[in-house]
Amino acid sequence: MSPKATAAAKPVFDVERVRQDFPILHTTVHGKSLVYLDNAATTQKPQAVLDALRHYYEAENSNVHRGVHFLSETATQEFESSRAKVARFINAAVAEEIIFVRGATEAINLVANSFVRPRLKPGDEVLVSEMEHHSNIVPWQMACEATGAHIKVIPINDAGELRFDEFLRLLGPRTKFVAIGHVSNALGTVNPVKRIVDAAHGLGVPVLIDGAQAVPHAPVDVQAIGCDFYAFSGHKMYGPTGIGVLWGKRDHLQAMPPWQGGGDMIRSVTFAKTTYNDVPFKFEAGTPHIEGAIGLGAAVDYLSHIGMANIQAHEKDLLEYATKKLGGLKGIRILGTAKDKAAVLSFIVEGVHPHDVGSLLDRDGIAVRTGHHCAQPVMDHYGVPATSRASFGLYNTRAEVDALVAGLAKILEMFK
């Protein structure tokens, strides 16, 4: 998320060519061209990912890490090569630090159960922020309930930015863990993750970063951030659903007990004693989501080919354009005006409930999310039950922002 990365953007990005890579974007909805602005919920998949999934089942399908036959070796090679691709993509030190899980939610639950819970004692504290997604709140609440520890919440200001002064005030000898989103799904705020990690490490407190909304939008370097764990989902970065990643520092992962038991995570099993496999396999019990991991590898290849810096620059342009255009409509209030923001636009249409906004935009072929965005504390902060949210991806265009603005203008007129 550094401005340097933006400056280094290659001048080859052509959004119209990118759009050709995504078959679903040619869909018509209620007779209108689809305008897909719900990328923070899930992204569409490029042909390269769809092809990889198909190719796997047509030419490579077999179980991994088991057989000595040709297909099993091919599948294993593809599966492990995806792990290496993901490792390079986020600059992990070694591929073994990449654990394949179902998604960011499962990654956070794994850390909560295997790393944090055994360390918590009554009176200890886990810090989260007010802008977290429920998936980065509930696993910590469960760990705290089981151990007598407490959740402490770092408040946000009215722009939707983390109150860093409050974070420093809350950080103390009782703090055993910090869990923070890299980018807020409800507001788009980009958190100063490196500063957060540095401050926490100053007191020897480990940090997990929920990167589900960051990885698809900007270059991410886990070693530069310096965190202990980083979680993200495949389907929000143009890959398949049901696959995600927990990155962890190797020392932590090696010291942690396994979370789930089963095949693949063991070295030897007798009824007297079971010896566990090395990382990452220790955390991948059972047959993994093989085609999901291969599809994620294809998504990483695709994003690397386009260039994350290009994507970041394109989405920055869209966000600025959309902020200006929507801000110019009388009756639209934008929630989340952080200085450092990803391409998420949460807004209220004065006098119109978000569900009416969603239904009306849908008839124009425009897909936005309406509701609390699995971030009810954020809604409470602004005193609203729900918002409408447009979230952009690499294939969105200024013309689509214009379509959204025209749709909203019509709604404002209708409810006048």
Next chain:
Amino acid sequence: MDDSLRDLYQDVILEHNKRPRNYRTIAGADSELEGYNPLCGDRLTLYLKFEGERIADAAFQGHGCAISTSSASLMTEAVKGKTKAEAEKIFDGFIHLVRKQAPIPGKEEIGKLAVFSGVWEFPARVKCASLAWHTLHSALEGKNEKVSTE
């Protein structure tokens, strides 16, 4: 705007959303029941005053989308002065109306509520339209637990 959307957001609906009728509390209400849709956060409280078997007064307060607010508003108008049995019949007719486009049994009781005939085309919005009505149904059955659409 396309026709199905015009059918959903008819002028009567928009007008009742803007100026909901019977949007108030009833002091000394015989029934005060909350309805909640956890999916979208719509929430209303329905107040009823009975005179024997007759609904002497009906009112509501809360917040929700245009479909749910106008539905509650029109409902209070429709059931005021009716007997409990008559109100139940209107409830049946209304639920039938918003769930499918089949001919409505007892259409004569539906009257103005026919403006909701476009809702069935929007499955995601059926719950919005019926929240107030399910609350009414529970209230008439003498229940006093919060009504949830989930």
